Amino acid sequence: MAARHADDEQKKAIRxxxxxxxxxxxxxxxxxxxxxxxxxxxxxxxxESESIGHQSGEHIIDILNKKVDDLSESDYTHMSKVISYVRRHSAQRPEHVAGSNWAYSLKNWGHDPEK
Incomplete structure (x- = not known):
């Protein structure tokens, strides 16, 4: 049971x-x-005609609309990918944010840098 408890804690940290x-x-x-x-x-x-970030946004919507108990391993993997992308991309903040490709990319990943 200890391994399951650790797994639950990891999932909560990711969420x-x-x-x-x-x-x-x-x-x-x-x-x-x-x-x-x-x-x-x-x-x-x-x-492919759709960007990776745009596809990610669709998956994020799916995750946001699910109950915690319905989240799959693939959802948790994607959530970790989103966290990593937003953290990494946010560190590259340009001087002018509004209307920038940088801001648009982050928004595709569910993060509005102007909020």
């Missing part, structure tokens, strides 16, 4: 940090992902 870096609601993120600005930024995998 807590995810909740602190994702500062957009599922509906805010969904509206953002429909904009041309959202679609204009990010790296694309070979042959």
């Amino acid at each position: 807590d940090e995810f909740d602190s870096v994702v500062n957009m609601s599922a509906s805010q993120l969904g509206k953002w992902l429909q904009t041309d600005e959202s679609k204009s930024v990010g790296q694309k995998k070979d042959g």
Whole structure:
């Protein structure tokens, strides 16, 4: 049972940090992902029309709409990826944030740097 307890603690830590870096609601993120600005930024995998960040945003909406007990291992893996991306990208803050590709990319990952 000790291993399960540690696993539960790790998952709670991931959820807590995810909740602190994702500062957009599922509906805010969904509206953002429909904009041309959202679609204009990010790296694309070979042959794909949608950027990695845009795909991430869709997964984040899915996570935000789930109950904690319904989160899968893949959701926790993605939550960790989101935390890492937002932390790393935030450290590269440009002088002008508003309307920047930097801000648009972060918003695709559920983090509005202007909030």
